[in-house]
Amino acid sequence: MNLEGMRAYREDESVDAVVVGTGAGGAPLIARLAAAGLKVVALEAGPNFTPERFAFDETLADEIYWTMERLSGGSTPEAFGANNSGTGVGGSTLHWGAFVPRADARDLRLHTESGMGVDWPLAYEDLRPFYERVEQFLGVSGAQAYPWDAARRYPLPPVPRNGPAQIMAQACEARGIRWADAPAAVVSQDFQSEDGPRRNACINCGFCHQGCRNGAKASMDVTYLPFAVSRGAEIRAEAFVHGLERGADGRITGVVYRQDGQDRRQRCGTVFLCAGAVETPRLLLHLGLANSSGQVGRNYMGHVATQVWGTFPNAVRMNRGYPSSLITEDFIRPGADFAGGYLIQSLGVVPLTFGNAAARGRGLWGKPLLDYLDRYNHIAGIGINGETLPCDANVLTLSDELDARGMRKAHVSFGYSTNENRLNAHATAVMRGLWEEAGAEDIWVLERVAHTIGTCRMGRDGSSAVVDPQGRSFDIDNLWICDGSTFPSSLAANPALTIMALSLRSAEAFLAEGH
């Protein structure tokens, strides 16, 4: 993004806030705090990119994925990197799918409802105004009448339904399942970002996950961050935070980061950790901070994100169009033998992602693999995002192995429990049925885990939670966490929109204290 003319703060000047990470967790609050006149410095581990350079190529897109190695264990090891973790000014939103359902109100009180999982220390009504602010600011496109929430209005008309979406819509229709054009943080028409660039309407290139070239997708570098810079925030790229300095009273006094091979220090009044549910707990565990509850790293969650693929007689050409342009929320409460539920989305993916799935997930190799890849233009997918309950066995710890900077690598142990297995079985049967209905041949199931959630849960009680319902650390009152790590449970919805809403909510709480 364009950082020309950006305000610069001295390192020895104690700024009001240092924000670690510029993705969905960091960017909204950077913008909000800067707009309130606070001195804000954002530290981003990755480089600053120019959208135009993204090249419609999956291999070249490696530059926007967080590729510092993580060790993945447990009974359902999760893939990181391109699957969920980004680097660069804008964080993971550089490659996110921009699929932005809101959380279902029931998911926030799952324990009350089912006796399983946990309740969030806040309600849907607490989040709704922030959801609306984010949707307006980003220019979310979506169904103009949302079947599962009569009150909801998306700011922009939906993006076009692509091949997989048309197939899924027909199948849902035949099976009496409600469907809608998906809420997508991709502008369906030209859109002027507030104090930011003019974003061009989506051109249906299908490369959301490889970086958007024309500003259509609401990555933070074309939305909240230009706004933040216009209001006086400073963003420092290629600044990897590895230390927090504290005063005699235990409060944070500065942030230590490595840039251009040198350690630098930025003094600050408050620090916001927004590095995501792997790097945030990794830093805290590395430093041994904010963990009197013993909860840092615990209850790691990835969504159950199983996909079903099939081959169709039609020319589907699934690479064209917004990849997940159809949704159904009819299974948020399927009333089956498990707590919570899932949403279903249509899927189109680009070739390496597809080949990777076929080779890893379907186990194809040799001639069968090449023959299957040949069918690429006739294949369409459908997938879920399903609730994962917090679980003691699912935990992020530090491995004994060091990374290039000498910091211990993250080791994530993750596995499904009974609830996830039941949900998965239910969803797989539903998706298979839909694809059979649609006339798919050669149907197969890709077991997959998505997103990084949990590890610094929010709660009302400092003995069992890392941060309070606003995101403030119970242990260190000028340390806040605003990213997916504070989620007490996974929710069925994809996390980014909720992360952004929580980010704004934290910012308002911080400002309300008179900062």
Next chain:
Amino acid sequence: MSEPDVLFCLHFLGGSARSWERLARALDGVPFCVPVDLPGFGDAAGTTGYSVAAMADHVAARIRTRAPARFGLVGHSMGAKVALALARRSEDGEPGLTGLTDLILISGSPPSPEPIPDERRAKMLAWIDADPETRRREARAFVTANVGQPLDVADEDRAVDDVLRAAPAAWTAWLESGAREDWGRRIGVLRTPALILAGSADADLGEDAQAALMAPHLAHHRRVTVAGVGHLLPLERPAILAERLRAHFGDRPGQADPDAPAVPPAYAALIDSERVNSRLREALGARAAPDDPAYRPTALDPVELAILRAAMGRVVPVPNLDLAARLDRRLASGEGDGWRFAALPPDADAYRAALRTLDAAARAAHGRPFVILGGNDQDTLLTLCERAELTVPDMLGGRLDADRMRFWFEDLRADAVRLWLGHPAALARIGFSGIGAGGDRDGEIADGLPGFRAVGLDSPEAWEPRAAYEGTTR
């Protein structure tokens, strides 16, 4: 190209310059043979310096003395390892050693430690400095054990005499250390055209060992197995050897330009069009470039790279594309994909251990290295990996257990398919249109990209490519 001016001939353990007399006669001066007594052998029995490097220095001095414009190196067994070390120095441009045109490797001891069974090594060490009678008896047994058919009496007597002329210290040094020196990475992959000869009746350094341990170091080679011959081809069949040399000089391997998968003209035209951005065009061009046959691996050693090539050939069977070399380059760069299975060691270590385990499995099941197995047998072993059923005991060379081999094989499949699908020939084959969503634009945010207008079912735009199997006509 014609014959080199001179062939420097390096003998086997227990041989000498005399071992080449009949070959020299058969070649009749074209090219001219210069047999060399290596330190501790023949007329150089009093010379010390028995390491591979020292023996190579000894030969280098002879080469410099003659200063030929074009020369070949003929190495037999132990001498082959010395020849390989010299070839590396020559290719690295060492003054006085340039002009190497050919490598002739006869039952060669490979760059990596020679696969001699421990009991045979122990036996050979036991008698070399025993009493004269034992020495004479065992030396003859050594010669007769290493031939396919008995030599004639005079040749056999001379061969036995040569063994007895050798300095026991040189003999011992080779068995205890020279043969065990690991030159695999130092020698790497040589570009010099090579002829790899083996005897069908050779025990340890026959065609399997040559294929698995020697050939991976030679980018341009031809392997020939001579029927009925043991380990001592220059003594056993000098006429056949001479004939093979002449055939080699007349048709050296690796003279053709390397091939690469073809990108069909229509797809190449799309890549060249303004629908494709220049960064992508450049990347596709780089991926389409032919692989260097002499690619020198760094994460893996050349022997492991050969096993990976064989496995890759089963996982993504496309000709003329060295996915293994491309993967080695990525492994060496340290640029991973951001995660790995916690059960596996770091990527490069996992690959090395897994490939050695796969090879050990082939040897345990078939008595042959993985690289030389037929495709069906290779597939059977890979299928066992896939099912977490490939178990090789440590003592047989297994380094990863069955569960880890399953994880590794999943990684291999993914790495292979990702590398393949980056290639424009692969994108053309599946009819992928996404590369054409828009070319270069000025400014930070691209304006006016064409993208796709129609995105629904059965609505291809006129310019979109079709998959190869569907044909190119609409």
